[in-house]
Amino acid sequence: MKYVILMQVDPAVLESLTEEQQHTIQSGHGDFMDATKASGEFVATNALADPSRSKVIRSKGGVPEVTDGPFVEAKEFMGGYYLIDVENEERAIELAKLIPDSTIDGLALEIRQVMFFDGGDM
Amino acid sequence: MSIPQQREGLWRDLAPQVLARLLRTYGPDQFDACEDAVQEALLAAHQQWEENPPQDPLGWLITTSRWRYVDWVRSDRSRRDRETKVDRLTEPLLGQGTSSGDDSLLVLQLCCHPELPRAAQIALTLRAVCGLTTAQISHVYQLPEATVAQRITRAKRRLDELGRVFPATTDPSALTPTVLNVIYVMFTEAHHTMSGSPARDADLADEALHLGRQLRSGAPGDTEVAGLLALMLFTEARQPARITAAGDLMALDEQDRSVWDRTLIAEGLRILDRSVAGATPGPYLIQACIAGLHAQAPDVDRTDWREILALYRLLELTTNGLNPTIRLNRIVAEAMVHGPARALELLDQLREEHPGLPRLHAVRADLLRRSGDRVAAAGEYREAARAADNLAEQRLLLRRLRELGA
Incomplete structure (x- = not known):
């Protein structure tokens, strides 16, 4: 089953990290990717640009209207995600705990099951 | 290549x-x-x-x-x-x-x-x-x-x-339950897919059927092998009616049975004929018998639900009552034989023991609809749609909700 692990990020928390913590996070993500690739559970990952650079397209009277800025003003936003293919939810949780964000107060991971997936020519 | x-x-x-x-x-x-x-x-x-x-x-x-x-x-x-x-x-x-x-x-x-x-x-x-x-x-x-x-x-x-x-391949009993289970999971994944188009996934069902036929020719006396193959044949036969041209999932009671594949059904029935007599019924053979009864019925009302209920009870005994999904299916058969009120009571017991069981809300919604409680049914359909882990199933549940008009 495919699951997405959403990385919920708080910029204020990221800015207050020590250099050592930042390094731990960086290498931790590398280790996580290596481990899930070796176990045959890795599908894809993406890190997203800051939401201040987002464009939001929403309907106004049935016509798409484009505005600047994030969809919702919030302290936390989705910074990126991992897409994994695992046996069950327990395994997805087990893997998410290996992501360094899970041990930094103020950061969080959200696991959601994939309902439909089309990887193009995959 | x-x-x-x-x-x-x-x-x-x-x-x-x-x-x-x-x-x-x-x-x-x-x-x-x-x-x-x-x-x-x-x-x-x-x-x-x-x-x-x-x-x-x-x-x-x-x-x-x-x-x-x-x-x-x-x-x-x-x-x-x-x-x-x-x-x-x-x-x-x-x-x-x-x-x-x-x-x-x-x-x-x-x-x-x-x-x-x-x-x-x-x-x-x-x-x-x-x-x-x-x-x-x-x-x-x-x-x-x-x-x-x-x-x-x-x-x-x-x-x-x-x-x-x-x-030890010469011993048919060496065809471990794992082998049968792997083939069946492969087959059900093809039919319960959350990715890709139906055409793309048809291959996986073909592979599982091919393996089932291979197993059967290698172990013609094994009744669980026979049961697995027949079960897959009956399920595959319904496939043309299960998904409409528009990609909508159709429940068993609303399928156009005239497009069921009669050749596959006949093959499944022949296998059952040769396997049932004198067999110690295992889970695959019992499920194949249930699927075979559905395959032969002209519609839901003219289905031998008493026999199906008896077979589900047997299936529960065979699996020591440990599988809540079998119990859920048995409750559906109970409703057809004894009416939705009795089935709802049984379902509430099941829900207390297994609150997160997949399809529980969907079955409860169907039972409430049949008992005439449209408001409660609508609530359950909403819950069921949120609990669905499959897009086609979710669309089916939302369609049922709309049809209620509640």
């Missing part, structure tokens, strides 16, 4: 037999290297057979694979046990030249080794027994090719560690 269809069929039948011969000669702990050797031989066949078709394709593939394996052992100087392997190289190949269906079953049993994770069992079976390429498997499962390749590699290495002893 584009391969003429007829030849691809031939290769795919031969590949597991070739692998089995190599494993018999060099030992099941050589699965990884032997399987690579067979893949390389198939590639060579692809390049050479067009111009130079061999008289004896099986013999050609065995000889070629064997040389690939020998090359590999000779070049693999780092391996500690090189000497033993070189000793084995001088041993003759057993039974060369004749083909045997049993050999495919031997490889199937190795691929479904209970120590392997389910995803690895399936990937390895698709490659080593069904002869799919890693690219084809990654396409079916919508996974990166590297991910599938890694699963197969890990599984083969694990088999090398585990595979010091061959399973």
